[in-house]
Amino acid sequence: MRIEHREGVAALHGHCRVADAETLASLLQQSPGITLDVSGCESLHAAVVQAILAFRPPVVGAPADPFLKNHLLTALAREAAVD
Amino acid sequence: MIDELLAQFLIEGREQSLEAGADLVALQRGPIDRARLDRCFRAVHTLKGSADLLGYKPMGRALHAAEDALGALRDHPPADGHDFSALLAVADQVERWLDALEAAAALPDDAAKAADGLVARLTGQPLADAAPAAADDWDGAAVFPGRGGVAVRYTPRADAYFSGDDPTAIAAGLPGLAELRVRLAEPAGELGLYDPFRCNLVIEALSTAPRPQVEEALRLVRDQVAFASLTAAAPTAAPAPVAEPEAARRSLRIDADRIDQMADLADQLVVAKNGLTELASQVEALDGGRALGQALRARQAELDRLVGSLNATVGQARLTPLAPLLGRFPRLAREIAAELGKPAVLEIEGGEVEVDKAVVDGLFEPLLHLVRNALDHGVETASARTAAGKPGQAKIRLSARTLGDQVVIAVADDGAGIDPQRVRAKALARGLIDGQAAAALDEAAVIELIFRPGFSTAETVSSVSGRGVGMDAVRAAVVRLGGRVEVRSQRGQGATFNLVLPIRTVLTRLIVVACGDERFGLPMDAVAEVARVAARDVTPIRERRAFVLRDQVVPLVDLGQALGRRDPARDSGRVVVARVGGEPVGFEIDAVVDRVDAVVRPMNGLLAGTRGVAGTTLAADGSVLLVLDLSELAS
Numbered sequence: 001m002r003i004e005h006r007e008g009v010a011a012l013h014g015h016c017r018v019a020d021a022e023t024l025a026s027l028l029q030q031s032p033g034i035t036l037d038v039s040g041c042e043s044l045h046a047a048v049v050q051a052i053l054a055f056r057p058p059v060v061g062a063p064a065d066p067f068l069k070n071h072l073l074t075a076l077a078r079e080a081a082v083d
Numbered sequence: 084m085i086d087e088l089l090a091q092f093l094i095e096g097r098e099q100s101l102e103a104g105a106d107l108v109a110l111q112r113g114p115i116d117r118a119r120l121d122r123c124f125r126a127v128h129t130l131k132g133s134a135d136l137l138g139y140k141p142m143g144r145a146l147h148a149a150e151d152a153l154g155a156l157r158d159h160p161p162a163d164g165h166d167f168s169a170l171l172a173v174a175d176q177v178e179r180w181l182d183a184l185e186a187a188a189a190l191p192d193d194a195a196k197a198a199d200g201l202v203a204r205l206t207g208q209p210l211a212d213a214a215p216a217a218a219d220d221w222d223g224a225a226v227f228p229g230r231g232g233v234a235v236r237y238t239p240r241a242d243a244y245f246s247g248d249d250p251t252a253i254a255a256g257l258p259g260l261a262e263l264r265v266r267l268a269e270p271a272g273e274l275g276l277y278d279p280f281r282c283n284l285v286i287e288a289l290s291t292a293p294r295p296q297v298e299e300a301l302r303l304v305r306d307q308v309a310f311a312s313l314t315a316a317a318p319t320a321a322p323a324p325v326a327e328p329e330a331a332r333r334s335l336r337i338d339a340d341r342i343d344q345m346a347d348l349a350d351q352l353v354v355a356k357n358g359l360t361e362l363a364s365q366v367e368a369l370d371g372g373r374a375l376g377q378a379l380r381a382r383q384a385e386l387d388r389l390v391g392s393l394n395a396t397v398g399q400a401r402l403t404p405l406a407p408l409l410g411r412f413p414r415l416a417r418e419i420a421a422e423l424g425k426p427a428v429l430e431i432e433g434g435e436v437e438v439d440k441a442v443v444d445g446l447f448e449p450l451l452h453l454v455r456n457a458l459d460h461g462v463e464t465a466s467a468r469t470a471a472g473k474p475g476q477a478k479i480r481l482s483a484r485t486l487g488d489q490v491v492i493a494v495a496d497d498g499a500g501i502d503p504q505r506v507r508a509k510a511l512a513r514g515l516i517d518g519q520a521a522a523a524l525d526e527a528a529v530i531e532l533i534f535r536p537g538f539s540t541a542e543t544v545s546s547v548s549g550r551g552v553g554m555d556a557v558r559a560a561v562v563r564l565g566g567r568v569e570v571r572s573q574r575g576q577g578a579t580f581n582l583v584l585p586i587r588t589v590l591t592r593l594i595v596v597a598c599g600d601e602r603f604g605l606p607m608d609a610v611a612e613v614a615r616v617a618a619r620d621v622t623p624i625r626e627r628r629a630f631v632l633r634d635q636v637v638p639l640v641d642l643g644q645a646l647g648r649r650d651p652a653r654d655s656g657r658v659v660v661a662r663v664g665g666e667p668v669g670f671e672i673d674a675v676v677d678r679v680d681a682v683v684r685p686m687n688g689l690l691a692g693t694r695g696v697a698g699t700t701l702a703a704d705g706s707v708l709l710v711l712d713l714s715e716l717a718s
């Protein structure tokens with residue numbers, strides 16, 4: 001995974017693997033207001049998805065992969081909208 | 084935390100079980116209404132979820148069985164006249180279990196056995212024709228309502244990541260994926276302690292592929308997956324009109340104690356702001372103080388207005404619908420009727436009527452007694468009823484309606500009515516009235532005799548009516564709330580008890596004091612303090628007496644003697660200091676007995692002009708308590 005920082009936004013690029021979950025969790029902990037841009041993601045390991053569910057940052061962007069775009073991000077958006 | 088969960092469960096659980104019970108009774112009686120079946124299902128489903136969450140296993144089991152039965156009925160609605168009694172038994176039992184939880188925070192010891200009985204009764208019943216489903220491990224229909232296909236719940240183990248599993252990739256590999264849900268299995272907790280490698284996910288998915296294919300895709304994690312085969316809801320030929328949910332008011336659940344605290348503060352504000360009138364007078368009396376005094380008065384008038392508004396608003400907030408109170412009675416009536424062996428049904432109406440919380444709180448016991456009484460004494464046995472050409476099942480109607488600023492709550496039965504001859508005879512037998520007086524009474528007056536204390540010791544003390552709580556107690560309770568009880572009866576047709584109550588109770592804070600063997604109520608806002616004055620500090624001044632309170636000389640009046648009592652107050656040293664015309668006056672009493680909130684009714688008729696008396700209220704023992712006007716007594 002490669003992370004690009006713009007102001008207030010961390011863009012994730014490439015394959016986000018299990019080890020990246022720790023990096024992401026640290027990032028989200030230190031920058032609580034940050035938005036994640038996932039348009040550059042090629043895959044998201046469940047541990048990374050889990051970190052997103054736990055820290056609940058805003059998530060933007062539409063990745064190319066159909067599973068990510070049509071199912072996983074929809075599922076994340078659904079959880080974000082709950083309570 | 085646990086207590087809060089339970090408290091919340093008790094509130095919501097009661098609502099849901101009342102809803103379910105009411106729906107089941109209606110379904111039993113009338114045409115099968117799909118919207119009602121659906122509402123009932125959802126209420127039971129929610130109850131089941133909460134019971135499971137809180138770990139009340141027997142309750143959960145019974146509710147699971149009820150939910151399954153309702154689910155099947157919902158999918159394939161039965162014909163009119165279907166027997167819902169097994170489901171109703173579950174709803175009633177759940178209400179009883181809620182009572183037990185409220186009383187003891189635990190289910191009764193026989194709960195498991197009772198649950199077994201309920202489940203057996205439910206599953207022994209032939210359900211509506213349901214297509215036999217493949218073995219289902221979980222309730223997929225709840226997560227994907229109305230959808231068809233294979234529903235999967237994948238809960239990876241906590242060490243899934245360490246095993247090299249990527250649950251996302253596994254989900255991505257599902258054939259025919261129609262919908263995906265991903266959530267945390269447990270709340271994340273303290274984020275500072277977040278463990279990124281401990282798997283804490285639940286993945287739910289719906290697939291349109293054949294089940295064997297889906298199972299194949301998940302074979303490596305089969306032990307962490309539950310399956311359910313769902314059938315899409317068949318479109319209904321004539322969709323039943325969905326009953327509009329009650330117009331959602333913007334509402335909050337508020338702890339009743341907080342409203343009481345607010346009401347308390349509002350009352351204290353009234354007393355505090357009253358003190359300003361006096362200050363304003365004192366200021367005006369100073370040299371050059373007129374302008375300032377008038378400015379103070381103007382401010383006080385404004386405060387008056389605001390406090391009045393606040394009081395009214397808090398009063399509004401104390402208004403609460405009667406529905407939860409009334410809703411308890413159908414089940415109670417079922418139980419009492421079963422105990423007495425008399426088939427009967429209790430219908431309620433007017434639950435949306437709102438009254439002051441104090442009224443709602445104070446009405447349960449009187450209403451319960453009236454319902455018991457109707458079933459025990461009013462309603463005839465089933466055979467007597469059919470012989471008289473009445474339906475075998477008796478009907479009791481518990482209704483509420485507003486009438487101006489009052490509410491009328493009626494308990495009406497279609498029983499035998501009140502027999503004036505029997506009442507007269509009983510009153511004579513109990514020595515409540517003598518023969519001459521009894522003969523002089525007309526029928527309506529005879530019926531009123533049932534409210535006399537001592538009337539209602541039943542000949543047969545049934546466990547239902549016989550505890551010596553009589554009609555007199557019912558009347559006293561209603562009068563204490565500022566209302567009255569009226570009874571109407573027709574021989575052979577039934578009796579109706581009307582409770583007429585003010586919607587808002589105006590409660591006055593009183594201190595109850597003793598003068599000899601008599602008790603009197605003093606309005607608290609007239610009382611500045613209760614002081615202790617030793618006999619040696621009392622100085623006679625001509626025929627009167629006075630004492631020194633801090634730096635002031637205060638006249639002392641014996642309260643009992645001011646009221647015309649002969650005996651002087653005992654030397655208890657207790658003095659109630661009131662402000663009369665801006666000056667303190669001490670009233671000597673024997674003792675302060677109590678502090679109460681009561682509804683004070685003004686004297687009317689011949690007694691209206693009585694000096695020194697502001698009104699009356701009822702003491703807890705039912706006796707009349709005079710509420711005094713201290714300023715009249717002092718002058």
